[in-house]
Amino acid sequence: MTESLASRPGRPGWSRAVVPAAVTIVAVVLCAAAAASSDVAGSLEVLVHVRWSVLAVGVALEVISIAAFAAMFRQLLKVGRVRPRRSEMLVAVYVANAMSVSVPLAGPGLAAAYLFRRFTRSGAGTAGAGWTLLAGGVISTTAWAIILAVGGLASGHTAVLAITIPVLALVVAVAAAIAVAARHRPVRQVVENFLTQVLTQGARLSRWPATDPKLTLRAWGQQFSALRLPTSDWGLALGDSLLNWFTDAAVLTVAIIAVGARVPWHVLLLVYAAGVGAQGLSLTPGGFAITEGAISLALVASGMDGRQAVAAAVLYRLISFWFNAALGWLILLFLQARRPAAQSAPEPVLEPSAESAPQTMPLTAPHEHQLVLLHGQPGSAADWDAVLARLPAHLHAVAKDRPGYGASQRNATGFTGNAQVVIDDLDERGVEAAVLVAHSWAGGAALLAARLAPHRVKAVVLLAGVGPSSVSIADWLLAAPVIGSLAARVMWAWTPWIARVRLAWLIDRKGRPLDPGEHLSLQVWGEKHTGAEPRWRAFLTEQRALLSELAELESALPSIGVPVLLLADPADQIVPIMTAQRLASELPDARMRLISDAGHHLPRRAPGAVAEAIAGFVATLDETAVSDSGDLVAAPDQMNSRTTRSACTSGLTPRLPLPYKSAVRVRYPRQCPSLRGVPPRCLRLSGEPRLPQPGGSIPRALR
Numbered sequence: 001m002t003e004s005l006a007s008r009p010g011r012p013g014w015s016r017a018v019v020p021a022a023v024t025i026v027a028v029v030l031c032a033a034a035a036a037s038s039d040v041a042g043s044l045e046v047l048v049h050v051r052w053s054v055l056a057v058g059v060a061l062e063v064i065s066i067a068a069f070a071a072m073f074r075q076l077l078k079v080g081r082v083r084p085r086r087s088e089m090l091v092a093v094y095v096a097n098a099m100s101v102s103v104p105l106a107g108p109g110l111a112a113a114y115l116f117r118r119f120t121r122s123g124a125g126t127a128g129a130g131w132t133l134l135a136g137g138v139i140s141t142t143a144w145a146i147i148l149a150v151g152g153l154a155s156g157h158t159a160v161l162a163i164t165i166p167v168l169a170l171v172v173a174v175a176a177a178i179a180v181a182a183r184h185r186p187v188r189q190v191v192e193n194f195l196t197q198v199l200t201q202g203a204r205l206s207r208w209p210a211t212d213p214k215l216t217l218r219a220w221g222q223q224f225s226a227l228r229l230p231t232s233d234w235g236l237a238l239g240d241s242l243l244n245w246f247t248d249a250a251v252l253t254v255a256i257i258a259v260g261a262r263v264p265w266h267v268l269l270l271v272y273a274a275g276v277g278a279q280g281l282s283l284t285p286g287g288f289a290i291t292e293g294a295i296s297l298a299l300v301a302s303g304m305d306g307r308q309a310v311a312a313a314v315l316y317r318l319i320s321f322w323f324n325a326a327l328g329w330l331i332l333l334f335l336q337a338r339r340p341a342a343q344s345a346p347e348p349v350l351e352p353s354a355e356s357a358p359q360t361m362p363l364t365a366p367h368e369h370q371l372v373l374l375h376g377q378p379g380s381a382a383d384w385d386a387v388l389a390r391l392p393a394h395l396h397a398v399a400k401d402r403p404g405y406g407a408s409q410r411n412a413t414g415f416t417g418n419a420q421v422v423i424d425d426l427d428e429r430g431v432e433a434a435v436l437v438a439h440s441w442a443g444g445a446a447l448l449a450a451r452l453a454p455h456r457v458k459a460v461v462l463l464a465g466v467g468p469s470s471v472s473i474a475d476w477l478l479a480a481p482v483i484g485s486l487a488a489r490v491m492w493a494w495t496p497w498i499a500r501v502r503l504a505w506l507i508d509r510k511g512r513p514l515d516p517g518e519h520l521s522l523q524v525w526g527e528k529h530t531g532a533e534p535r536w537r538a539f540l541t542e543q544r545a546l547l548s549e550l551a552e553l554e555s556a557l558p559s560i561g562v563p564v565l566l567l568a569d570p571a572d573q574i575v576p577i578m579t580a581q582r583l584a585s586e587l588p589d590a591r592m593r594l595i596s597d598a599g600h601h602l603p604r605r606a607p608g609a610v611a612e613a614i615a616g617f618v619a620t621l622d623e624t625a626v627s628d629s630g631d632l633v634a635a636p637d638q639m640n641s642r643t644t645r646s647a648c649t650s651g652l653t654p655r656l657p658l659p660y661k662s663a664v665r666v667r668y669p670r671q672c673p674s675l676r677g678v679p680p681r682c683l684r685l686s687g688e689p690r691l692p693q694p695g696g697s698i699p700r701a702l703r
Contacts, residue, residue: 021460039472050259050260054254064088065243065247068247069244070086070090070093075236075237075573076233077124077132078134080126086531091335094324094327096111096327096328098332110135113573115129116129116130116318119133127237140241143242143244145170148273151164152270155266157231164238183228196612201461217529227532233393237469248272249269252275252295253268253607261308261309264303267298269297271299274295274297275313279321293313293314295313317626347608348597351595353406363422367394369434369435370396370435371434371436372398372435373420373438374436380694381399382406383399383524383603386517386603390608395618396430404537404538405538407532411533412542413545413551414443414545416445420446422498433458434456435459435461435618435621436450436460437463438577439464441466443466446465447462447465447560454562458563459563459565460563462567463568463602464567464602467550467582467583468579470576471550479544479546479547484543484544489536490539491536492536499522500526513660517601517607518605519607520604524601554586557583560587563621564587564589567593567610572599573599575600598654
């Protein structure tokens with residue numbers, strides 16, 4: 001068995017990077033606290049005599065800052081011919097800002113997901129919403145670089161200018177390259193190749209387990225170039241972003257004036273940049289304590305009295321952080337309270353297949369099959385409860401917690417390790433062969449199991465399974481040295497207990513247990529864990545395996561010959577529909593069915609459609625009719641150069657699918673000397689149909 005790089009215990013490159021970084025961060029925080037501790041008591045006196053009337057101006061400036069940020073997104077949404085009301089956009093931005101500054105590390109991601117959902121509901125569509133968020137990030141970064149450059153020019157320090165001006169030049173050059181690449185495909189290909197080399201070399205030097213980023217960059221480039229905005233609208237959006245930054249910096253100015261200190265105009269923007277940079281670390285909610293310490297130290301370095309510096313930093317944060325966060329969460333609670341009681345929406349259904357045709361009645365009772373259900377990342381066996389309740393009786397399904405999750409006492413591992421666990425479980429239960437049904441991350445394990453032991457895997461069903469083009473920038477960050485470890489630790493330290501509190505409140509409010517598809521994220525994150533290792537470590541191990549083993553999985557796709565059914569939602573934002581399309585084109589025997597309006601978690605949100613698809617797919621494996629004389633009924637219209645069918649043998653007669661329309665009779669010999677001693681497994685009929693004549697030999701060889 002190939003050992004997963006992500007599963008090797010005690011990788012020195014990672015552990016040696018995390019410990020010094022953590023020690024450095026702690027040391028910086030302690031130094032900042034020690035430097036400011038002597039001035040804390042004095043700052044309280046300053047706050048008692050603060051000019052509170054001046055702070056009203058600061059609150060107004062902060063509202064203008066958030067409104068400018070909302071106006072930027074409103075301007076960009078023009079690309080999708082969407083023009084939401086200013087009040088709606090302002091409410092969405094306030095709520096997203098509260099999420100971003102309140103949740104450590106994962107806050108910006110949650111905010112982006114919330115804005116994406118609001119943009120799509122306003123009519124922008126998935127392409128328009130994704131483009132707006134991507135363009136907003138480019139514009140906001142460019143505006144921030146301009147702020148830094150202006151601050152460097154105002155300071156007059158040569159050393160500062162030597163840093164800020166090149167940063168501005170770099171950001172402007174990148175923004176210009178993106179703009180040109182969006183309009184000209186040859187330039188886009190050059191940029192993709194350059195960034196691919198940079199990211200690949202950087203990953204190699206930092207021991208960052210990563211797959212080829214070219215496909216991800218190409219998807220981003222196609223998304224960014226798919227929609228275009230007039231130059232004038234780009235200029236207005238950039239102006240809104242600059243107004244957002246400058247008015248927030250003006251709040252710091254008001255806070256300094258309110259404590260009676262002299263404003264250090266020449267370094268004001270640099271002081272502001274120090275605070276924003278500290279907050280961007282997201283090690284604590286909103287950068288609490290770290291941001292205040294950074295601003296205080298920067299103000300003291302500019303010549304301000306320590307007591308006034310601490311007081312000014314506290315007042316600025318009171319407006320820019322606490323006021324905005326409280327207002328955003330209050331708005332969200334108000335919206336939740338006003339939202340009408342959710343009516344039971346119809347469960348997503350399986351869309352008709354383009355290749356569907358009327359089927360004949362089965363000649364015999366359906367064959368019994370063993371199914372193994374593999375949950376995603378994170379998840380548990382409970383994800384399959386609703387599907388298990390809907391499967392027909394002849395399908396015997398087993399759902400167990402994968403290594404690292406739920407009650408499993410195994411440590412988390414990569415795709416290959418999970419595949420071996422599946423095969424070992426079949427051995428323990430005495431199951432000769434089974435159909436593997438896998439969701440999301442586990443799809444990689446199911447495909448590798450089919451490659452490692454094709455005689456043990458009858459078929460594979462993938463529900464939003466990972467594959468080509470499924471790795472995003474977020475996946476890279478969550479697997480990165482230091483950042484990935486911190487993100488995993490913080491997410492699993494905060495999110496589960498918050499989710500459980502929220503779930504308890506919802507259950508009490510509704511007076512009943514929640515359905516599997518209700519408040520799905522809360523149920524997944526709130527699952528109790530009794531496994532052998534912490535869930536953050538299991539999540540991190542699988543995240544790194546996703547990047548380090550995905551290239552191997554992609555190269556193995558053409559050699560995976562078992563039938564594969566792909567289930568996907570075209571609007572899935574976790575694993576894009578492009579991944580299912582590429583799997584369908586690269587796997588020899590794959591077909592795809594769509595389930596709309598279900599999202600990524602198909603087992604919980606569309607259990608009926610999933611059960612129907614599984615039952616129908618497994619039935620195609622059984623639709624054979626073998627006569628006592630060895631005659632075989634086969635449909636010639638199903639045996640073509642694109643489709644590769646599985647012909648299973650029990651040692652005498654291979655089986656081919658029962659026809660949907662017309663059929664021909666094919667006679668195979670009763671004796672197969674060449675197959676004696678070979679375990680029962682699948683024969684492959686590939687290429688153009690070559691039906692043997694009566695008395696002919698078995699077509700093709702075992703593979």
